[in-house]
Amino acid sequence: MKKITQLPVDPGPAAWNAILPPQKARAALDSHCTADWVVIGAGFAGLSAARRLAELHPADRIVVLDACRIAEGPSGRNSGFMIDVPHDLSSDDYGGNAGNDQRQIRLNRAAIDYALQAKAQWQMSDEAIAASGKLNGAVTARGVAHNQAYAKHLDQLNEPYERLDAQSMQEVTGTHAYAEGLYSPGTVMLQPALYTRILAAGIESSRLQIYESSPVVSLEKQGSLWLVNTPEGSVSAPGVILTVNGHLQSFGYYQRHLVHVFTYGSMTRALNEKEVSALGGKDNWALTPADPLGTTVRKISGTGGHRIIVRNRATYDPSLVVDERRIARVGQDHERSFAFRFPMLKDVSMQYRWGGRLCLSLNGVSVFGEIESHLYAACCQNGLGTAKGTIAGKLIAELASxxxxxxxxxxLADTGPKKLPPAPIAKIGASARLKWGEFRAGKEL
Ligand SMILES: Cc1cc2nc3c(=O)[nH]c(=O)nc-3n(C[C@H](O)[C@H](O)[C@H](O)COP(=O)(O)OP(=O)(O)OC[C@H]3O[C@@H](n4cnc5c(N)ncnc54)[C@H](O)[C@@H]3O)c2cc1C
Incomplete structure (x- = not known):
């Protein structure tokens, strides 16, 4: 029997979910049942895997288990960028190869297609998911150089983009902070909690059941079946799919291969009419930083009113846990980034602050495949799980079928994550790299 060594803990509120009307809790698993498939984890990867299994096997019984509630885990606490082109093209020392980038673009675009099909199938609003593109914003000369490198690599890949000067950036965002921008049209923007909620409700049926607050505490092979135990119930099934991202290591797999990083977000209270007009710019826009370790910013106008969301800082936390003091400390960085960009909103405070887990590997690849007989994994999304999780979930269901x-x-071309150096060296190396990168990001942060 495999005992699960650690359960997920999500620090701070899931702001995207908190600004939506409350949703009715789904039941926790509280008895024994049988199924054809069990999917563990109900984030992008898990919901996508369950959706695809239901499409391929309409008569099969599928059980989805998550330790927390839908849209409360990392899938409901990210910045909502579903990005089509590889994210690291902007680095000066970019060492990728075009073949690998084209492969990643094919996978990301297949993820986006699958998400847009869900939009059509379950009549999701543009607030939940919209093919709006995104900006890459540069504050400093160094940021502009990053955007130049990014443009060069997009040219090599024959991908479209548009460069925006400071005035055009101000017309979109309302702020004078950006010296330059690069607009790429292929990114799809999510209200991640809204999208995840509708997707989960859409795939549920008499054959597919989602149990919330049902952490898997052990996993056991019994003949040809897997027995999956939660604190109050169990499911036995011939096939199990693990979509728990970095918590794969808590299931005893890929220990010392996964890099656990937390990143952090803050969301303002709703702006009033006066503040909206003082800000100017468009109702909705989405900006990733030209320097990868800079600040991501979004302006949204929807169910929770007009708000601004900032995300920055990344910390290496192999313990998979961060405490409230960290959220408060990083909150001060968010205040600085916000005040620098939005001096016209000096009376606007942050209503929500939170953190969330990312799982990376040293060589930037995922864990994907059959890891034991009829036990499959689609984990380690390398920080871009809205697209990578969606497609890995869909494809793992196809592989298992x-x-x-x-x-x-x-x-399948992902070769598997490289082993990490001994723990103290990994900790010093990863923390120093992140701190140095953030230092160099300067005002981009
Ligand atoms: C602040 C922030 C901003 C981000 N911005 C972006 C972005 O703009 N674009 C992007 O692509 N990505 C972004 N990410 C990353 C993205 O959120 C993740 O890559 C994505 O959520 C991974 O999806 P997943 O389904 O693989 O895993 P997760 O979303 O982590 O889902 C795994 C699920 O498994 C469950 N689980 C774990 N252990 C157990 C257990 N024992 N039993 C039952 N359930 C269990 C967890 O509760 C969780 O719900 C961001 C992350 C953060 C924190």
Whole structure:
């Protein structure tokens, strides 16, 4: 029997979920049942895997278990960028290769197609998901150089983009902070909690059940079946799919191969009419930083009113836990980033602050495949799980169902994560790298 060594803890509120009307809690698993498939984890990867299993096997019984509630875990606490082109193209010392980038673009675009199909199937609003593109904003000369490098690599990949000067950036964002921007049209923007909620409700049926607050505490092979135990119930099934991202290591797999990082967000209270007009710019926009370790910013106008969300800082936390003091400390960085960009909103405070887990690997690849007989994993999304989790979830369901395709071969080309150096060296190396990167980001942070 495999005992799960650690359960997920999500620090701070899931702001995107908190600004929506409350949702009715789903039941926790409280008895024994049988199923054809169990999916563990109900984030982007888990919901996508369950959705695909239901499409491929309409008569099968599928059980989805999550330790927390839908949209409360990392899938409901991210910045909502579903990005089509590789994210690291902007670095000066970019060492990728075009073949690998094209492969990643094919996978990301397949994820976006699958999410847009869900939009059509369950009549999601543009607030939940919209093909709006995104800006890469540069504050400093160094940021502008990053955008230049980014543009060069997009040219090599034959991908479209548009460069924006400071005035055009101000017309979109309302702030004078940005010297330059690069607009790329292929990114799809999510209200991650709204999207995740509608997707979860859409896939549920008499054959597919989602249990919330149902952490898996042990996993056991019994003959040809897996027995999956939660504190108050259990499910036995021939096939199990693990979509728990970095918590894969808590299941005893890929220990010392996964890099656990937390990143942090803050969301303002709703702006009043006066503040909205003092800010100016468009109702909705989405900006990633030209320097990868800078500040991501979004302006949203929807169910929770007009708000601004900032995300920055990344910390290496192999313990998979951060405390409230960290959230408060990082909150001060958010205050600085916000005040620098939005001096016209000096009376606007942050209503929510939170953190969330990312799982990376040293060589930037995912864990994807059959890790034991009829036990499959689609984990380690390398920080871009809205797209990577969605497609890995869809494809793991196809792999487990014996399907084959060129896209599945693209995903299978990930060779598996490299082993980390001994713990103290990994800790010093990763923390120093993040701190140095953030220092160099300067005003981009
Ligand atoms: C502040 C922030 C901003 C981000 N911005 C972006 C962005 O703009 N774009 C982007 O692509 N990515 C972004 N990310 C990353 C993104 O959120 C993740 O990559 C994504 O959520 C991974 O999806 P997943 O389904 O693989 O895993 P998760 O969303 O982590 O889902 C895994 C689920 O497994 C559950 N679980 C774990 N252990 C157990 C257990 N024992 N039993 C039952 N359930 C268990 C967890 O509760 C969780 O709900 C951001 C993350 C943060 C924190």
């Amino acid at each position: 014996g399907e084959s395709s060129a896209l599945l071969n693209d995903q």
